[in-house]
Amino acid sequence: MTDRLPHEKGFHVSWDQIHRDARALAWRLDGKGPDDGGWRAVVAITRGGMAPAMIVSRELDIRVVDTISVKSYNHQAQTQPRVIKAPQADIMGDQGEGVLVVDDLVDTGKTLELVRKLYPKAHFATVYAKPEGRGMVDTYITEVSQDTWIFFPWDMALQYVEPYRGRD
Numbered sequence: 001m002t003d004r005l006p007h008e009k010g011f012h013v014s015w016d017q018i019h020r021d022a023r024a025l026a027w028r029l030d031g032k033g034p035d036d037g038g039w040r041a042v043v044a045i046t047r048g049g050m051a052p053a054m055i056v057s058r059e060l061d062i063r064v065v066d067t068i069s070v071k072s073y074n075h076q077a078q079t080q081p082r083v084i085k086a087p088q089a090d091i092m093g094d095q096g097e098g099v100l101v102v103d104d105l106v107d108t109g110k111t112l113e114l115v116r117k118l119y120p121k122a123h124f125a126t127v128y129a130k131p132e133g134r135g136m137v138d139t140y141i142t143e144v145s146q147d148t149w150i151f152f153p154w155d156m157a158l159q160y161v162e163p164y165r166g167r168d
């Protein structure tokens with residue numbers, strides 16, 4: 001199945017902005033882990049969750065970091081999400097309790113829905129959230145409208161633009 005999504009708006013995020021927002025996410029998560037000793041590990045949903053997960057794990061001083069690879073999109077067209085690589089079983093434990101699963105954003109929620117089914121007791125955190133998928137995430141920082149496409153700094157490059165009054 002491939003759906004073309006109507007994205008009216010663009011939300012362009014700089015490296016500085018994602019750094020600030022991921023740090024804010026870490027601070028919000030601090031002390032929210034299970035009572036018996038806090039977060040055991042961070043698991044990034046690749047690839048978009050890797051930069052936020054690095055920042056969160058650095059802020060919270062968590063050294064056990066793993067990845068789960070879920071592929072959901074071809075450019076802006078959504079496809080059925082599938083797990084390409086799972087995290088280490090001993091890190092996740094039985095149901096993921098005490099593990100922070102981090103992604104850059106939740107959109108329709110299909111990616112998190114899949115990971116939640118695998119690890120129902122993990123805590124799911126994203127930097128950005130859209131309304132449709134918000135219910136799938138436990139903690140996030142900034143919400144944008146459903147018709148917004150978020151452009152991350154790793155998908156962009158600086159380039160020249162014409163001055164506003166210089167265009168014919």
Ligand SMILES: O=P(O)(O)OC[C@H]1O[C@H](OP(=O)(O)OP(=O)(O)O)[C@H](O)[C@@H]1O
Nearest residue numbers: 046047048072073106107108109110111
């Ligand atoms: O809530 P959903 O509608 O499932 O969409 C959100 C997911 O889509 C993007 O990942 P993508 O599958 O494009 O892979 P990438 O992280 O490697 O870019 C994004 O990084 C989230 O993981």
Ligand SMILES: O=c1[nH]c(=O)c2nc[nH]c2[nH]1
Nearest residue numbers: 073107148149150151152
């Ligand atoms: O870079 C991205 N921006 C988005 O808004 C989005 N939604 C799903 N997947 C996405 N990837």
Ligand SMILES: [Mg+2]
Nearest residue numbers: 046047048049
């Ligand atoms: Mg992703």
